[in-house]
Amino acid sequence: MRTQFYKMHGLGNDFVIFDERPALLPLTPTRIAALAHRKRGIGCDQLVTLGKPEAEGADVLVRFFNPDGSEAGACGNASRCVAALVAGQGGGAHPVLQTRAGLLPAHMQADGLVTVDMGPPRTDWQDVPLASAMDTLCLPLPGQPAALSMGNPHATFFVQDFSLLAQGYALEHDPLFPQRANIGLAIMENRSRMRLKVHERGAGLTEACGSGACAAVVNAVRRGLAERVCEVVLDGGVLRIEWSAQNDHVLMTGPVATTFEGTVDLAAFAS
Numbered sequence: 001m002r003t004q005f006y007k008m009h010g011l012g013n014d015f016v017i018f019d020e021r022p023a024l025l026p027l028t029p030t031r032i033a034a035l036a037h038r039k040r041g042i043g044c045d046q047l048v049t050l051g052k053p054e055a056e057g058a059d060v061l062v063r064f065f066n067p068d069g070s071e072a073g074a075c076g077n078a079s080r081c082v083a084a085l086v087a088g089q090g091g092g093a094h095p096v097l098q099t100r101a102g103l104l105p106a107h108m109q110a111d112g113l114v115t116v117d118m119g120p121p122r123t124d125w126q127d128v129p130l131a132s133a134m135d136t137l138c139l140p141l142p143g144q145p146a147a148l149s150m151g152n153p154h155a156t157f158f159v160q161d162f163s164l165l166a167q168g169y170a171l172e173h174d175p176l177f178p179q180r181a182n183i184g185l186a187i188m189e190n191r192s193r194m195r196l197k198v199h200e201r202g203a204g205l206t207e208a209c210g211s212g213a214c215a216a217v218v219n220a221v222r223r224g225l226a227e228r229v230c231e232v233v234l235d236g237g238v239l240r241i242e243w244s245a246q247n248d249h250v251l252m253t254g255p256v257a258t259t260f261e262g263t264v265d266l267a268a269f270a271s
């Protein structure tokens with residue numbers, strides 16, 4: 001039996017999306033890793049499932065999985081892709097996604113860009129989480145990154161060049177991060193524009209990380225380096241991030257694209 005999937009991306013951060021609303025699929029961590037494999041599977045930065053929402057006001061339940069099979073509480077670019085997919089299926093221009101990070105309202109812009117309200121950042125050390133009590137604005141690591149949670153753990157290093165990327169995997173697994181962390185390297189161009197590369201937890205370096213962009217802007221504002229509205233230039237393109245002073249929520253806007261749709265025999269991939 002073959003199962004339908006969608007292949008989408010936001011700024012080159014690419015996703016395989018399965019719809020479990022009609023029926024649950026046998027997607028184990030091992031099978032997810034096999035499907036995500038770039039040479040032996042379909043290939044993606046994250047595998048995403050759509051389910052029936054349980055929360056009032058939500059249009060769809062969304063779960064995100066890394067190519068190592070681990071589950072992530074948030075994925076900004078996949079949220080924007082799913083919002084566009086659901087809107088295109090007749091869900092209207094304002095779909096609401098139910099995720100582990102809460103209800104995320106989305107908005108289809110007239111110019112085709114997609115905005116997702118990623119909710120408020122959480123900056124307490126327990127929320128990131130970190131291994132013990134400490135100031136999340138200045139972690140005791142070389143480079144002194146700032147940390148927060150956007151529903152998933154992020155550490156942002158403010159750097160002059162991207163050489164620290166070579167240590168992305170080691171930093172992701174540093175004992176300071178009991179659930180590992182996404183490692184962002186940000187170069188400030190000015191107070192309204194930064195360049196960013198993210199070594200993603202469970203995925204490695206990707207062309208763009210939406211939640212990483214949100215975290216980088218919030219951390220830059222916390223450090224007094226940026227305005228609340230900031231353009232983030234990633235390898236795959238540009239995201240506009242706004243950290244609202246009104247309600248503390250972070251809004252992320254950028255393009256999405258459908259690459260192709262297909263079917264796959266799930267049983268052919270190791271469970």
Ligand SMILES: N[C@@H](CCC[C@H](N)C(=O)O)C(=O)O
Nearest residue numbers: 072075076077152209210211
């Ligand atoms: N690409 C994502 C983040 C995906 C999850 C991340 N690797 C994690 O484990 O937290 C994004 O656009 O936010």
